[in-house]
Amino acid sequence: MDKPMVVVTDVAKSIGKQTIVQQVQLSVQPGQVVALCGGNGAGKSTILRMVAGMMQPTSGTIEVNGIKWKENRRRYAEQIGYMPDDYRFGPGLTAMETLTFWASLRGLPKSRAEEVLADVGLTDTGRKPVASFSKGMRQRVLFAQALLARPPVLIMDEPTNGLDPYWMDSFVKLVQAAGEAGQAVIFSTHQLEIAEALAQRVAFLRQGRIELEGAVEDIRTRLGSKGLHDAFASMFGIQRAAN
Numbered sequence: 001m002d003k004p005m006v007v008v009t010d011v012a013k014s015i016g017k018q019t020i021v022q023q024v025q026l027s028v029q030p031g032q033v034v035a036l037c038g039g040n041g042a043g044k045s046t047i048l049r050m051v052a053g054m055m056q057p058t059s060g061t062i063e064v065n066g067i068k069w070k071e072n073r074r075r076y077a078e079q080i081g082y083m084p085d086d087y088r089f090g091p092g093l094t095a096m097e098t099l100t101f102w103a104s105l106r107g108l109p110k111s112r113a114e115e116v117l118a119d120v121g122l123t124d125t126g127r128k129p130v131a132s133f134s135k136g137m138r139q140r141v142l143f144a145q146a147l148l149a150r151p152p153v154l155i156m157d158e159p160t161n162g163l164d165p166y167w168m169d170s171f172v173k174l175v176q177a178a179g180e181a182g183q184a185v186i187f188s189t190h191q192l193e194i195a196e197a198l199a200q201r202v203a204f205l206r207q208g209r210i211e212l213e214g215a216v217e218d219i220r221t222r223l224g225s226k227g228l229h230d231a232f233a234s235m236f237g238i239q240r241a242a243n
């Protein structure tokens with residue numbers, strides 16, 4: 001087995017008196033896609049922000065490509081493409097200007113900004129202000145931004161929020177291609193069918209803890225269920241509506 005690209009060891013996060021994430025262990029291999037699932041407030045965004053280096057754990061360690069944030073912040077950041085769950089875009093800037101600016105920060109040419117804009121199907125609309133974009137279009141700009149530097153690790157927070165079915169499908173293909181190119185991917189989602197379509201491994205979170213983690217196939221077998229929806233329902237004691 002390859003050396004893991006992301007190793008999260010016994011990570012906890014407290015804010016004030018509240019412990020919002022605890023005892024988190026996670027290991028992601030190069031080329032592996034991992035989905036973080038769980039209800040509202042379960043701690044998914046907090047874990048992703050910590051792995052992305054946007055927030056520091058209260059205890060525990062995180063290594064990305066063998067690098068700890070405290071030891072070398074710049075090299076740590078270079079390993080990661082991070083797609084936040086939301087972003088306030090500069091007023092008036094077009095998608096192309098926004099991506100060219102982000103590319104320049106990473107020392108990348110304008111041609112790379114054009115490439116990723118094409119990947120997310122925004123070549124024609126790239127000359128319009130991002131502020132005028134729909135939620136799904138803004139998501140595609142944020143996804144393009146995460147892809148820019150072809151980072152070893154892609155971290156995405158609710159990446160499919162607002163995507164129409166066509167772009168959902170395209171997103172799945174682009175992330176599969178990232179995995180095939182050896183990028184390690186961690187993303188959060190409420191859409192279990194996306195987790196099932198994309199991820200080799202899935203972690204279910206509840207109240208800041210990973211309650212169940214493993215290969216999608218193993219989880220189905222372990223819980224004797226047909227899909228992640230059933231596994232999730234059985235784990236959380238939810239009765240699914242008969243259809």
Ligand SMILES: Nc1ncnc2c1ncn2[C@@H]1O[C@H](COP(=O)(O)OP(=O)(O)OP(=O)(O)O)[C@@H](O)[C@H]1O
Pocket residue numbers: 015020038039040041042043044045046047
């Ligand atoms: N800056 C903060 N200050 C205080 N509490 C916070 C902060 N950020 C997150 N929390 C709390 O931590 C918990 C986990 O939040 P988080 O955003 O990680 O959950 P999530 O699983 O991403 O939720 P959702 O599915 O609703 O996006 C929540 O109870 C939230 O209120």
